[in-house]
Each structure stands twice: as C-alpha cells, then as structure tokens.
Amino acid sequence: MTNLRVGVIGAGQLARMMTVPAINLGLQLKVFAENENSSAALAATVVGDYSQLEQLQKFAETVDVITFDHEHVPIAVLEALEQQGKSVQPPSRALKFAQNKLHMRQRLQQLGLPMPVWAEIKTASQLADFINQNNGVAILKTPIGGYDGKGVRVVREAAEANDWFAQLDKFGGSLLAEEKVDFVRELAQLSARTPSGEFAAWPLVETIQANGVCSVVKSPAPNADAALIEATTKIAQTVSEGLGVTGVLAVELFQTRDGGVVINELAMRPHNSGHFSIEGSVTSQFEQHLRAVLDLPLGETKATAAHAVMVNLLGTDDQNDFVSAYPRALAQFPQAKVHTYGKSPRAGRKMGHVTVTHQSEVEALKIAEGAATVLLQG
Amino acid sequence: MTNLRVGVIGAGQLARMMTVPAINLGLQLKVFAENENSSAALAATVVGDYSQLEQLQKFAETVDVITFDHEHVPIAVLEALEQQGKSVQPPSRALKFAQNKLHMRQRLQQLGLPMPVWAEIKTASQLADFINQNNGVAILKTPIGGYDGKGVRVVREAAEANDWFAQLDKFGGSLLAEEKVDFVRELAQLSARTPSGEFAAWPLVETIQANGVCSVVKSPAPNADAALIEATTKIAQTVSEGLGVTGVLAVELFQTRDGGVVINELAMRPHNSGHFSIEGSVTSQFEQHLRAVLDLPLGETKATAAHAVMVNLLGTDDQNDFVSAYPRALAQFPQAKVHTYGKSPRAGRKMGHVTVTHQSEVEALKIAEGAATVLLQG
Numbered sequence: 001m002t003n004l005r006v007g008v009i010g011a012g013q014l015a016r017m018m019t020v021p022a023i024n025l026g027l028q029l030k031v032f033a034e035n036e037n038s039s040a041a042l043a044a045t046v047v048g049d050y051s052q053l054e055q056l057q058k059f060a061e062t063v064d065v066i067t068f069d070h071e072h073v074p075i076a077v078l079e080a081l082e083q084q085g086k087s088v089q090p091p092s093r094a095l096k097f098a099q100n101k102l103h104m105r106q107r108l109q110q111l112g113l114p115m116p117v118w119a120e121i122k123t124a125s126q127l128a129d130f131i132n133q134n135n136g137v138a139i140l141k142t143p144i145g146g147y148d149g150k151g152v153r154v155v156r157e158a159a160e161a162n163d164w165f166a167q168l169d170k171f172g173g174s175l176l177a178e179e180k181v182d183f184v185r186e187l188a189q190l191s192a193r194t195p196s197g198e199f200a201a202w203p204l205v206e207t208i209q210a211n212g213v214c215s216v217v218k219s220p221a222p223n224a225d226a227a228l229i230e231a232t233t234k235i236a237q238t239v240s241e242g243l244g245v246t247g248v249l250a251v252e253l254f255q256t257r258d259g260g261v262v263i264n265e266l267a268m269r270p271h272n273s274g275h276f277s278i279e280g281s282v283t284s285q286f287e288q289h290l291r292a293v294l295d296l297p298l299g300e301t302k303a304t305a306a307h308a309v310m311v312n313l314l315g316t317d318d319q320n321d322f323v324s325a326y327p328r329a330l331a332q333f334p335q336a337k338v339h340t341y342g343k344s345p346r347a348g349r350k351m352g353h354v355t356v357t358h359q360s361e362v363e364a365l366k367i368a369e370g371a372a373t374v375l376l377q378g
Numbered sequence: 379m380t381n382l383r384v385g386v387i388g389a390g391q392l393a394r395m396m397t398v399p400a401i402n403l404g405l406q407l408k409v410f411a412e413n414e415n416s417s418a419a420l421a422a423t424v425v426g427d428y429s430q431l432e433q434l435q436k437f438a439e440t441v442d443v444i445t446f447d448h449e450h451v452p453i454a455v456l457e458a459l460e461q462q463g464k465s466v467q468p469p470s471r472a473l474k475f476a477q478n479k480l481h482m483r484q485r486l487q488q489l490g491l492p493m494p495v496w497a498e499i500k501t502a503s504q505l506a507d508f509i510n511q512n513n514g515v516a517i518l519k520t521p522i523g524g525y526d527g528k529g530v531r532v533v534r535e536a537a538e539a540n541d542w543f544a545q546l547d548k549f550g551g552s553l554l555a556e557e558k559v560d561f562v563r564e565l566a567q568l569s570a571r572t573p574s575g576e577f578a579a580w581p582l583v584e585t586i587q588a589n590g591v592c593s594v595v596k597s598p599a600p601n602a603d604a605a606l607i608e609a610t611t612k613i614a615q616t617v618s619e620g621l622g623v624t625g626v627l628a629v630e631l632f633q634t635r636d637g638g639v640v641i642n643e644l645a646m647r648p649h650n651s652g653h654f655s656i657e658g659s660v661t662s663q664f665e666q667h668l669r670a671v672l673d674l675p676l677g678e679t680k681a682t683a684a685h686a687v688m689v690n691l692l693g694t695d696d697q698n699d700f701v702s703a704y705p706r707a708l709a710q711f712p713q714a715k716v717h718t719y720g721k722s723p724r725a726g727r728k729m730g731h732v733t734v735t736h737q738s739e740v741e742a743l744k745i746a747e748g749a750a751t752v753l754l755q756g
Contacts, residue, residue, distance in 0.1 A: 002701040002756075020398050023420065024656075026701060026718030026730065042401065042420065278402075282713055282735075297709035304682055304735070323380040323404060331675035335660060340404030352404065357660075357682070378380075 003028055004294050007059055009050050010069025011038030013341040013350065014270050014286075017278070018069075019043045021287035027294070031069075032059050039341045040069070053077045060086045067247055067293045068269055071098045089195060089293035090268045094244040098268045102143040102176045104243075111242040113235060114262045116254070117179040124158040124165055130177045131156065139178040140164070142171040152212070154180065181262060183254035187221055188273035191236040192248045192288040192298055199240065200288070200298040201233045202281055207252070207273050210314070213348060214272040216369075217310040218361060219280050219303065232261060239266065248289040250274060272312065272350070277301075279337050279355050280308025305357035309364040311372045313340065313352035320345035322352060325378025329371050336371035381406055382672055385437055387428050388447025389416030391719040391728065392648050392664075395656070396447075397421045399665035405672070409447075410437050417719045418447070431455045438464045445625060445671045446647055449476045467573060467671035468646045472622040476646045480521035480554045482621075489620040491613060492640045494632070495557040502536040502543055508555045509534065517556040518542070520549040530590070532558065559640060561632035565599055566651035569614040570626045570666040570676055577618065578666070578676040579611045580659055585630070585651050588692070591726065592650040594747075595688040596739060597658050597681065610639060617644065626667040628652060650690065650728070655679075657715050657733050658686025683735035687742035689750045691718065691730035698723035700730060703756025707749050714749035 004027045008015045011033030019042060022029035032055075033044040045062075048055040050073050060066055065087040078092040090098075097104040105118050117134060121127045131138050140161055142151040155161055164175055186209060191201040206221035207214055232253060240249045243266075250271030252264040274285035283291075283299030291298055313322060322329075322340050329338065333356075340352035354371045358364035382405045386393045389411030397420060400407035410433075411422040423440075426433040428451050435458075438444055443465040456470035468476075475482040483496050495512060499505045509516050518539055520529040533539055542553055564587060569579040584599040585592055610631060618627045621644075628649030630642040652663035661669075661677030669676055691700060700707075700718050707716065711734075718730035732749045736742035 002699050004701055004704075016401060019420070020401055023394060023398055024715070024717050025704075026720050042397070282715075291708065296704055297712065299708065300712040302713075321380050323382055326382075326403075326674055330669065330677065334675065334678040335680075337402070337660075339402050342404050 005030065005063040005065075006290055006293060007032060007063030007066045008040070008069055009056070009059075009066060009073055010034075011040040011044050012069050013039045013343070015040035015043070015069040016341060017270070017275075017286045017339075018290060020278075021284065021290050025287070025290070027290060028063075029290075030059070030063055032056070037344075039343050041342070051077065053080050056081060057084070060084075065089055065293050067289070068095075071095060071268060075099060087195075089246040091244060091246065094246070094268055097243050098266060100143045100172060101141050101265075102172065102174055104266060105176060107243060108239070108263060111238055113238060114260065116181045116262050116264075119177050121175040121177045122168070122173065124161070127155070127161060127175070127177060128158040131158065134179040137180045139180055141176040141178065143174060143176050144171050181254045181256065181264075183256055185255050186264070187224075187232065187253040187255055187261060188217070188271070189232040189236045189251045189253060190248065190271065190274040190277070190285060191233070191240060191251075192285070192292045193240040193246055194292045194298065195246050195295045197241075198298050199237050200301050201236055202274065202277060202285070202301045203303055204229050204232050205273055205276065211348065213312070213314060213350070215312050215314065216365070217273050217276050218365070219276045219308045219310075222361065228259070228261070235261070235263065239263075247292045248274065248285050275339070275353050276308040276310040276355050278339070279357050280304055306359045307361040307364045308355060308357045309361065309368045310353050310355045311365075311368040312350060313354065313372055313375055315345045315347055315349040315351045316376055317347050318345050320351060320376065321378045322375045323378065325375045329374040329378075332374060333367050333371040335367055338371065338375065383408065383441040383443075384668055384671060385410060385441030385444045386418070386447055387434070387437075387444060387451055388412075389418040389422050390447050391417045391721070393418035393421070393447040394719060395648070395653075395664045395717075396668060398656075399662065399668050403665070403668070405668060406441075407668075408437070408441055410434070415722075417721050419720070429455065431458050434459060435462070438462075443467055443671050445667070446473075449473060449646060453477060465573075465671075467624040469622060469624065472624070472646055475621050476644060478521045478550060479519050479643075480550065480552055482644060483554060485621060486617070486641060489616055491616060492638065494559045494640050494642075497555050499553040499555045500546070500551070502539070505533070505539060505553070505555060506536040509536065512557040515558045517558055519554040519556065521552060521554050522549050559632045559634065559642075561634055563633050564642070565602075565610065565631040565633055565639060566595070566649070567610040567614045567629045567631060568626065568649065568652040568655070568663060569611070569618060569629075570663070570670045571618040571624055572670045572676065573624050573673045575619075576676050577615050578679050579614055580652065580655060580663070580679045581681055582607050582610050583651055583654065589726065591690070591692060591728070593690050593692065594743070595651050595654050596743070597654045597686040597688075600739065606637070606639070613639070613641065617641075625670045626652065626663050650731075653717070653731050654686040654688040654733050656717070657735050658682055684737045685739040685742045686733060686735045687739065687746045688731050688733045689743075689746040690728060691732065691750055691753055693723045693725055693727040693729045694754055695725050696723050698729060698754065699756045700753045701756070703753045707752040707756075710752060711745050711749040713745055716749065716753065
C-alpha cells in the first residue's frame with residue numbers, strides 16, 4: 001500500500017488542524033514539536049529543537065515531504081536538508097522571503113506588485129527623512145522575527161527606534177520603513193500552489209484586526225467587484241510563482257480609498273484568514289496545503305454557502321475555560337462550528353475560533369460573535 | 379481547564395472518524411483497540427480485549443464517558459461498568475436490543491412500530507409453517523452476531539437452516555424469521571439523542587446496497603414527501619426514546635409499494651448511511667455522537683447543499699491501493715471528498731468512501747461514482 005507521509009515542523013494550531021484532512025485522506029502526518037504539551041499533540045511523534053539539523057535529518061528520513069506550522073526554521077538548516085535530496089515545501093528559496101521582510105519587499109518590487117512606499121533604513125537620519133517624506137509617520141519593522149504585531153512600531157520621531165538601531169545586526173543590518181497606508185479595510189487573498197505549478201485561489205476575504213491580531217474574517221469580502229477579485233488573484237499567483245511558494249500562501253492586503261490594493265504581509269502556510277475554509281469551502285486550506293506539498297492535484301475552492309464568517313477566540317486572561325461554556329454556547333448557537341486548540345489560556349492568545357456559514361452575512365456574524373462571547377465567559 | 383474525555387471501545391473507521399470532531403472541539407478522545415494496526419490508530423491509547431471487565435475498568439477510569447465503534451461488548455461487562463457509576467452511552471439497557479434482533483423485534487412490537495411480519499423460531503416445523511404463510515420464503519436471522527449480511531439467509535425450505543438449529547444455544551435458543559419484504563427501495567433515518575432527552579434527526583436518506591453491504595447513499599432521499607419524512611422522524615424518536623438509545627441511532631427501513639415503511643435494522647452508533655453528513659450537514663454524525671454521549675447540546679442537522687451523495691469504496695481484492703490512484707482521482711474530480719480508512723485491502727471490505735455535495739443529485743452521483751471507480755483501479 002502506498003503511504004504518503006507528511007512531516008510538519010511546529011505543533012501549534014495549524015499543525016493540529018492539518019491532522020483532520022490527513023485522517024480523511026488516509027495520509028500519515030508526523031509532527032516535530034518543541035514540547036510535549038503542544039496543540040497538535042495527538043499527532044506529535046517527535047519532540048525536539050528545529051534549529052538542529054541533525055534532529056531534523058532524523059525526522060526527515062521518516063517522511064516524504066517536510067512542511068511547516070511556522071516560518072522560523074533557519075534557512076541554512078532547510079538548505080542542508082534540500083541538498084540531501086529531501087522535499088521541503090515551501091522550499092528554502094521561498095521561505096527566505098517570508099523570514100526577511102526587507103528581502104520580501106525587494107523581490108515584490110522586482111515583480112512590479114503594488115506595495116506601500118517603503119525603504120531600507122540603516123541610520124536614524126534615513127528614518128527621519130522617510131518620516132518627513134511620508135506625512136510625519138512611518139511603520140517601522142524589524143525585517144526578521146516579527147509576527148502578530150510584534151517587531152512593528154508606529155514611529156513619528158527617529159529617536160523612537162534608538163534601541164533597534166543599537167542592535168541592528170540582530171535584524172540583518174537594516175530596518176524596514178513603510179508608509180502608514182490610509183486604508184479603508186484589510187483583505188486577504190488565500191491560494192495554494194503545487195511544486196508542479198498548479199495554482200488555485202479561494203474567494204477574496206475581508207479581515208478585521210483587533211490590536212494587531214486577526215479578529216474576524218468575512219468570506220467573501222463584502223462589495224468586492226470582479227475587477228478587484230481578478231487583481232488580488234493575479235497578485236497571489238504572481239507572488240507564489242515569483243517567489244517559488246508551494247503549499248498555501250496568504251497575501252494580506254490593504255484596500256486604499258481609490259479602491260486599489262497594496263500588499264501588507266505574506267504568510268507561506270495555512271493562515272488565520274483561511275480558517276473559514278474548513279466549513280466554508282469545498283476544500284479547506286489544511287487539506288489543500290497537504291495536497292499541495294505532496295504535489296497532489298488541488299481541490300475545488302468554491303464556497304459551500306453564500307457567506308462564511310469566522311471569529312477568533314482570543315484569550316482574555318489566563319483563566320479562560322471555553323469547554324466549561326460549551327453547554328451554554330452550543331445550546332444557544334447550534335449552527336456555530338466551534339474550534340478550540342487545547343492551548344493554555346493567556347491574554348491575546350489565539351485559543352480557538354468559531355465559523356458560521358449562512359445565507360446572510362449579518363446573521364452569520366451575529367451567530368459567530370454570539371457564540372464567541374459566551375465561550376469567552378467560560 | 380475543563381477537559382471532556384470520551385473513551386471509544388473499538389478502533390475501526392467509526393472511531394477514526396470520531397477523532398475529527400474531537401480535534402475540532404478540543405475534546406480528548408481515547409480509543410480501546412483490539413490490535414495495534416487499527417483504523418483509529420492515531421488516537422488508540424490502549425490495546426486490549428473488550429470482553430475483559432478488568433481491562434475496560436482501567437480504561438474507563440481515564441475517561442468521562444464510554445461509547446462504541448461497534449455493538450459487540452458483552453452486556454454483562456457494560457452493566458458492571460454502569461454499576462460502578464461509569465457513564466456508558468448508549469447504556470446497556472439500549473444496547474441489549476442492538477445485540478439481539480429477536481429482543482429488538484419484541485420491543486419494537488410493544489412500541490407499535492411498523493415492521494415486517496416476523497416470528498420467533500425454535501423448531502424446523504415452526505420455520506416450515508412460517509415459510510408456508512409467507513409466500514414460500516423467509517429471511518432467517520441469527521438473533522446474535524450478524525452484521526453486513528452475515529447471520530442472514532434467504533430460506534425456502536426449513537432444512538436449509540439445519541446447521542443453525544443444531545447450534546441454537548449459540549444464538550440464544552431461537553432464530554428470527556421475517557417475511558421477505560416486497561420493497562421498492564431502502565431508506566435510513568439517522569438521528570441522535572442525549573441522556574437528557576434532546577433529540578435531533580437528519581434528513582431521510584436513500585441507501586442502495588450491493589451484496590448486502592451499503593454501496594450508495596443519497597441525501598435527501600429522492601421523492602420523499604413531507605408525510606414520509608414526518609413518519610420516519612417519528613419512528614426514530616419513538617425507537618430512541620422507547621429503547622433508551624443515546625448517541626447516534628440509524629434506523630434502516632424498507633419502503634413498500636404502498637409508500638409505507640417498515641423497520642429493517644437498527645444501529646446504535648454512527649452508521650455508514652450517515653457518512654454523507656461529514657460534508658453534507660452542518661453537524662456531522664461523528665460530531666453529534668460525541669456531543670450526545672457527553673450530554674452536550676446537539677448541533678444543527680440542516681443540509682449544507684441541495685444534495686449529498688456518498689459512494690462506498692468496497693475492496694475488490696487484497697491489492698487495492700487507493701492512495702496510488704490519488705493523482706488521477708483528485709485531478710479528474712476536484713469536487714470529490716475522498717475518505718480512506720487506512721485498512722488493509724480485502725474483497726468486500728469497507729475501505730473508504732467518497733462524498734460529493736452538489737446542486738444536482740445526478741451530477742453528485744456521477745462525480746462520486748467516477749472518483750470511486752478511479753480509486754478502485756489503484
């Protein structure tokens with residue numbers, strides 16, 4: 001019997017949610033976790049340090065392809081695995097752009113893609129100039145190491161970045177400054193690509209953030225006309241082909257007042273903006289990711305309902321106990337699909353999500369937010 | 379943090395498919411398997427002999443509720459667990475009807491439910507009389523131990539059951555004779571009930587058998603009018619309340635020429651006729667079963683699409699290798715949801731299934747059968 005074995009480095013909720021399509025499709029999923037009590041513990045077969053080549057080599061020998069729950073594995077380690085003939089998807093040549101926001105901007109510029117005004121910043125005086133030229137404010141980012149709002153600052157004076165300038169080597173020798181985009185909303189274009197080059201995009205979604213973390217996703221994005229959808233799909237395809245991305249790619253976008261879009265961030269893995277697809281699409285982002293990294297044909301991405309709305313369960317403190325609220329939440333909202341990740345609670349932490357599919361977007365949002373509210377009381 | 383722990387006795391595809399909603403809902407699922415290489419191996423935490431009370435006691439101590447992948451655990455063992463205060467769902471008082479088809483017929487008769495003509499048979503002469511009175515043919519069943527067409531014979535002469543009469547003690551001292559129903563089609567009414575008494579039914583489905591094994595399921599059943607649906611839903615509710623069933627109940631029905639229905643078989647667990655619900659219903663039978671046995675509120679059972687069609691992947695020989703056919707099957711049928719159970723192949727064995735949701739029943743069937751055909755070539 002043929003046995004397709006996928007190895008996932010990282011054992012958070014993304015790896016956890018990959019176990020579902022692995023069970024359905026009869027694939028073998030192995031997880032390389034950092035510790036015993038991970039969100040994907042059910043499938044965690046190895047606990048180790050992902051920065052150690054030797055440990056990953058041993059893990060890689062037991063699977064047909066290596067993929068990721070996060071983007072933090074050192075590129076040198078991945079290159080070494082590739083040189084030994086291991087299939088790493090997405091490959092190191094794509095992931096290096098995900099790991100360095102400055103290199104990402106440089107590459108997207110070469111590809112002619114729409115972006116905010118940006119600049120590489122090496123000195124306080126360069127930063128002061130950038131602020132002056134961009135309405136007195138800059139979004140300053142460390143090229144390396146940021147996620148969910150970390151490693152990002154809104155600065156109006158160059159001096160606000162003195163601590164970062166003092167340790168510039170840690171960030172690769174430069175900072176990245178971007179204009180503060182005057183956006184009307186945020187969008188995300190999810191897609192997947194196989195090593196053979198097959199590409200499939202999901203419907204464009206709107207994402208609503210709270211404190212820099214994704215809070216609500218509406219699929220499809222309200223009032224998105226055909227021209228916008230064509231543009232964002234084309235952007236996703238250009239990015240995935242131009243950067244050599246395989247598996248799921250999320251392109252986070254700002255929509256500006258003139259109706260255009262510029263690229264905010266990229267994620268080369270299943271992404272919070274695609275959780276709706278578990279119930280809201282014929283093929284979920286987790287199934288599509290496994291199919292893509294195994295170079296299997298991609299599944300249909302059509303919506304299963306007129307609307308799907310996802311609301312994140314963000315921890316409020318270290319006492320959240322969603323499961324104790326199940327009796328009330330499930331009784332009040334029998335249509336809600338509740339997902340919890342088995343993580344210990346912490347303020348602001350992504351602990352789970354609720355998705356509702358419905359004919360009406362307003363109703364879907366009401367039900368999903370209602371269920372989330374009750375769960376957060378637990 | 380509250381932790382809801384479900385223990386499943388049996389580790390076949392039903393336990394395997396229960397792992398999916400357990401992951402989504404953050405429930406802990408533990409499986410008591412008969413051997414290491416089970417279909418639900420991912421969650422198999424104990425390997426043992428389910429007829430040994432002591433082994434089940436130890437397992438039961440680690441979970442909040444015991445439920446089942448099959449109906450074969452001896453009633454005496456379950457009663458002993460219940461006497462020790464363990465929650466067993468469905469309880470032994472319900473399962474004893476599932477384990478003895480004669481007791482089931484007796485109880486359903488008391489409840490006034492529609493059934494084929496039947497009789498308890500202790501002697502060859504009783505059987506000869508039954509055959510004479512029922513158009514020269516009887517469906518003869520061993521009350522204990524049959525499934526998927528095993529323990530069932532079509533007999534026209536009493537002598538055809540001589541071997542069964544010779545070992546009558548093995549079957550509880552009697553056989554069960556039923557008339558050969560002149561049915562136009564087979565239906566199944568799936569439902570779930572909680573220990574607190576909440577009840578929810580899915581849409582009535584049509585099931586098509588091949589060689590006594592379920593082959594195709596159409597949801598909803600074509601041309602089912604409101605009166606029929608009301609009748610079958612009422613039957614399911616009467617059965618589950620009258621027999622004290624909790625969790626998922628499948629009532630298999632024959633539809634007769636006059637449009638009425640009679641009860642064929644019962645299954646007190648998720649059932650092949652409900653696999654369509656994974657994609658075809660807001661709440662799948664596997665999620666509903668976990669919610670029900672934990673006495674959590676039930677989920678909505680509304681259809682997610684106009685039609686869902688499920689086609690079983692029945693092994694053709696001991697060489698089937700579906701996964702090797704994935705590249706062709708998934709490329710040709712991107713809408714098909716393929717499920718394989720990781721079981722070693724054998725002729726007639728349930729190895730997996732394909733579900734397609736679609737606006738058109740004809741298209742759904744075409745796609746599901748097309749995908750199944752390609753997979754069976756692998």
